[in-house]
Amino acid sequence: MTLRLALSLLGLLCLLGSTSVRAVEPDEILKDPVLEARARHISEGLRCLVCQNQSIDDSNAPLARDLRVLVRERLKAGDSDGEVIDFVVARYGEFVLLKPRFTPHTWMLWLATPVLFLVALFGIFLAFRRRKTASAGGVAPLSGDEQSRLDRLLDRG
Numbered sequence: 001m002t003l004r005l006a007l008s009l010l011g012l013l014c015l016l017g018s019t020s021v022r023a024v025e026p027d028e029i030l031k032d033p034v035l036e037a038r039a040r041h042i043s044e045g046l047r048c049l050v051c052q053n054q055s056i057d058d059s060n061a062p063l064a065r066d067l068r069v070l071v072r073e074r075l076k077a078g079d080s081d082g083e084v085i086d087f088v089v090a091r092y093g094e095f096v097l098l099k100p101r102f103t104p105h106t107w108m109l110w111l112a113t114p115v116l117f118l119v120a121l122f123g124i125f126l127a128f129r130r131r132k133t134a135s136a137g138g139v140a141p142l143s144g145d146e147q148s149r150l151d152r153l154l155d156r157g
Contacts, residue, residue: 039072047098
C-alpha cells in the first residue's frame, strides 16, 4: 500500500513539474504588477520568430528576450496593449501574431476550415441520398411467373 502511495505521489510531482516554464528572466520583470501582468498577456500572443511554435513568453531565444524587453519598454512608455501589438506587428509583420487577425488577406485562413467542413457534409449527404435511391430502385420486384418458379426451386432443395 505504501509503495502505491509513493508512486502516486511521484506521478503527481512529475505532472506538476511538467507544466510550462516561462522563459522570462528576473531582470525583465517589471516592478509594477499591473504592467507585468499586461506584458505577460501580450507576450503570450506573440510568436517567437526563432522557435515559431512558442510564444515569446515561453522561448529562451535571444530574439524572444529582445521582444519581451521591447514590450515592457513600450508599456512603461505608456502605450496601450493594442499600440504595443501594433508596434511589434509593424516592425516584424503579421507572422509575429500567434492568433492572426481577421482581415481580408487572412479570410482564407479563417474560413477555409468551416467551408471545407460544410462541403464535406454536403458530399456525405449526396452520397447517402444516392445510396438510398440506388437501393430503393435498383432491383425490380419478381413477376408472378418468376416467383412461382423460385418457390418450386426452393421446395425441391
